[in-house]
Amino acid sequence: MSTAALAPEWLTAREIALCPCGCIGKRRKANFVEKTIIGAANVLKQAMFSADVASQPGLLQRIQPAVKVVTMLALLMATAVVRHLSILVALYAATLAIAVASGLPLWFFVKRVWLFIPIFTGVIVVPATLNLITPGRVVIPLGTWFGHSVGVTAQGLTSAGLIVARVATSISLVVLLTLTTPWNKLLAALRTMRVPKMFVLVLGMAYRYIFYLLETVTDMYTARKSRTANHRNNTSSGRAFVAATAGATFGKAHALSIEVHDAMVARGYTGNARSIDHFQIVKRDVVWVLACSVTIAATLGVNYALGS
Amino acid sequence: MHIPDGYLSPATCGAFGVVMVPIWARAGRGVRKVVTSRYVPLVAIGAAYCFVVMMFNVPIPDGTTAHAVGGVLIAVLLGRWAAVIAVSVALLIQALFFGDGGVLAFGANAFNMAFVMPMVGYGVYQLLTRRVSLTSPRRAAAAGLGGYIGLNVAALVTAVEFGLQPTLFHTADGTPLYAPFHLGQTIPTMALAHLAVAGFVEAILTAGVIAYLQRANLPVLRINHSGVATTDEDLVAAPKLGWRWIAVGMGTMIALTPLGLVAPGSAFGEAAPKALNLRKYHLNAVPDGLRRYAGWWHHTIFNGYDFANDKHPAIGYLISAVFGILAIAIVIAIVLGSLGVYRRHQRPDRIPA
Numbered sequence: 001m002s003t004a005a006l007a008p009e010w011l012t013a014r015e016i017a018l019c020p021c022g023c024i025g026k027r028r029k030a031n032f033v034e035k036t037i038i039g040a041a042n043v044l045k046q047a048m049f050s051a052d053v054a055s056q057p058g059l060l061q062r063i064q065p066a067v068k069v070v071t072m073l074a075l076l077m078a079t080a081v082v083r084h085l086s087i088l089v090a091l092y093a094a095t096l097a098i099a100v101a102s103g104l105p106l107w108f109f110v111k112r113v114w115l116f117i118p119i120f121t122g123v124i125v126v127p128a129t130l131n132l133i134t135p136g137r138v139v140i141p142l143g144t145w146f147g148h149s150v151g152v153t154a155q156g157l158t159s160a161g162l163i164v165a166r167v168a169t170s171i172s173l174v175v176l177l178t179l180t181t182p183w184n185k186l187l188a189a190l191r192t193m194r195v196p197k198m199f200v201l202v203l204g205m206a207y208r209y210i211f212y213l214l215e216t217v218t219d220m221y222t223a224r225k226s227r228t229a230n231h232r233n234n235t236s237s238g239r240a241f242v243a244a245t246a247g248a249t250f251g252k253a254h255a256l257s258i259e260v261h262d263a264m265v266a267r268g269y270t271g272n273a274r275s276i277d278h279f280q281i282v283k284r285d286v287v288w289v290l291a292c293s294v295t296i297a298a299t300l301g302v303n304y305a306l307g308s
Numbered sequence: 309m310h311i312p313d314g315y316l317s318p319a320t321c322g323a324f325g326v327v328m329v330p331i332w333a334r335a336g337r338g339v340r341k342v343v344t345s346r347y348v349p350l351v352a353i354g355a356a357y358c359f360v361v362m363m364f365n366v367p368i369p370d371g372t373t374a375h376a377v378g379g380v381l382i383a384v385l386l387g388r389w390a391a392v393i394a395v396s397v398a399l400l401i402q403a404l405f406f407g408d409g410g411v412l413a414f415g416a417n418a419f420n421m422a423f424v425m426p427m428v429g430y431g432v433y434q435l436l437t438r439r440v441s442l443t444s445p446r447r448a449a450a451a452g453l454g455g456y457i458g459l460n461v462a463a464l465v466t467a468v469e470f471g472l473q474p475t476l477f478h479t480a481d482g483t484p485l486y487a488p489f490h491l492g493q494t495i496p497t498m499a500l501a502h503l504a505v506a507g508f509v510e511a512i513l514t515a516g517v518i519a520y521l522q523r524a525n526l527p528v529l530r531i532n533h534s535g536v537a538t539t540d541e542d543l544v545a546a547p548k549l550g551w552r553w554i555a556v557g558m559g560t561m562i563a564l565t566p567l568g569l570v571a572p573g574s575a576f577g578e579a580a581p582k583a584l585n586l587r588k589y590h591l592n593a594v595p596d597g598l599r600r601y602a603g604w605w606h607h608t609i610f611n612g613y614d615f616a617n618d619k620h621p622a623i624g625y626l627i628s629a630v631f632g633i634l635a636i637a638i639v640i641a642i643v644l645g646s647l648g649v650y651r652r653h654q655r656p657d658r659i660p661a
Contacts, residue, residue, distance in 0.1 A: 050405070073411070167312055170411075170412070246381075247524065250357055250528060253357045264348075264349065
């Protein structure tokens with residue numbers, strides 16, 4: 001199955017010299033110009049990839065966006081109150097199953113979720129497993145430190161497992177929602193959920209113009225890169241360039257906001273936002289809501305039964 | 309500083325969500341009043357700009373790069389209430405579309421980065437730019453300092469949110485349910501990272517953009533600075549803070565100094581190590597160094613703010629206060645004099661280099 005039906009191949013392919021393992025070409029630290037260009041390209045890539053996946057047939061793609069938003073929020077809250085690792089692992093497994101049913105490439109989905117927040121979380125909670133930070137029953141003694149015995153506690157390990165599993169499950173739920181819902185449908189869903197229209201309008205316009213501004217910034221950075229002969233960094237001139245680029249971008253953004261306002265007024269904008277979205281709940285949405293309700297009820301029930 | 313879902317308890321997330329609702333409502337009113345119908349595109353593109361600013365890699369020594377948040381920059385450019393909305397929208401887009409920062413934790417993230425940061429940073433900026441012209445270098449420096457302080461206060465608030473989790477939310481056997489580190493660990497860690505690196509990155513970007521706009525695009529700075537004089541020459545002479553008021557303030561403080569007599573004992577046995585409550589600090593004896601160096605310097609004029617063998621302690625305090633203030637004033641006058649501050653004020657016709 002093609003994962004990128006619409007995104008051009010050159011956009012999703014890695015540049016040869018930038019291979020992170022250093023196996024092709026000479027590896028060197030990317031400087032701020034390259035990092036910003038790559039960062040902007042990644043945002044674009046992610047957005048286009050989401051659009052590609054959202055347009056493919058699959059389980060979640062067929063559910064009404066508003067229904068999806070509400071059920072995902074409910075599942076997120078259920079994940080947040082769970083106090084047992086086993087339940088969190090089960091919930092995480094369920095997100096994997098839904099990802100497969102929605103036609104998401106499994107490895108991609110796992111990578112997207114785990115890189116980089118859950119792994120980062122796992123690293124930073126390592127010290128918290130020691131009895132110095134989380135006191136409790138020591139299961140792995142590690143010797144003494146300034147006369148205090150140091151060791152990994154059962155409480156610390158459980159806590160680390162809980163937070164990593166909870167973070168991974170929560171991110172999976174959000175990624176499932178955003179990958180299977182085109183952004184304009186997501187905004188329309190927010191409108192039907194009685195989020196203030198003005199707020200949704202601002203959100204939609206902001207999302208749209210992020211890509212315009214990113215293009216402007218990428219152009220300026222590419223121009224800089226193509227004029228730079230060597231890779232030695234001059235930090236202070238680099239900072240001056242970043243400040244000037246950010247300042248110039250603000251000038252352009254402001255000019256753009258005036259033009260957009262004029263265009264809106266020319267099309268009859270008087271300060272009220274209107275939408276033409278109409279959602280109809282069908283049978284499969286009801287089934288989805290029921291399935292989610294059962295999952296949440298089971299999660300909370302088992303969580304309660306296992307006690308605190 | 310983006311908090312992902314899972315670090316904070318649902319109760320904490322809910323509380324911050326509830327706190328943010330009136331703040332957003334107030335921000336909406338505040339912005340609409342200033343820019344009326346142009347409000348939607350201005351705030352929307354402000355939010356898009358904020359998102360883009362968060363992507364700028366700022367080069368720092370050692371060839372590495374770091375990101376800025378830009379909350380204070382947006383506040384200086386568009387006003388603090390517009391910044392609240394713009395940064396919130398940028399954070400929501402990051403959370404919803406790019407999985408950066410939690411969806412349930414959105415309220416807490418918005419409180420830290422979209423409310424605390426622009427409000428504190430902009431407050432500092434305003435405090436330092438009263439009666440400063442639009443093109444003055446002080447304005448860019450003030451924006452930079454605002455960015456530094458705003459980011460650090462936001463980091464402190466974030467550290468407190470994390471640090472309260474293990475105390476408030478744990479199981480019966482002490483297993484932390486959410487972020488496991490205590491206040492004693494979160495605050496120093498966050499403070500170190502933000503005071504040493506991230507704060508400077510924020511300051512450099514904020515000050516740099518303002519300095520650039522002062523040179524290249526002054527009309528854009530006018531959006532949030534209408535009525536500010538363009539150059540130093542256009543400034544209307546400020547009514548000087550009268551000597552009388554300074555004297556009244558100083559006099560009040562001098563008159564209040566005997567209040568110190570009300571406090572019992574001495575802090576950590578500073579005057580008499582024997583009076584130290586050893587058990588309170590888990591000590592067996594007075595520490596060697598403290599015993600040796602206590603009272604090492606005897607050549608004081610008013611030993612222990614004393615006067616006439618402590619017959620009139622209140623008068624001793626008052627006289628000590630007057631002497632102290634005079635001594636400090638003389639030192640400041642000498643320092644300023646040696647820096648040539650007075651001379652510059654006396655010759656306003658001097659052409660700046």
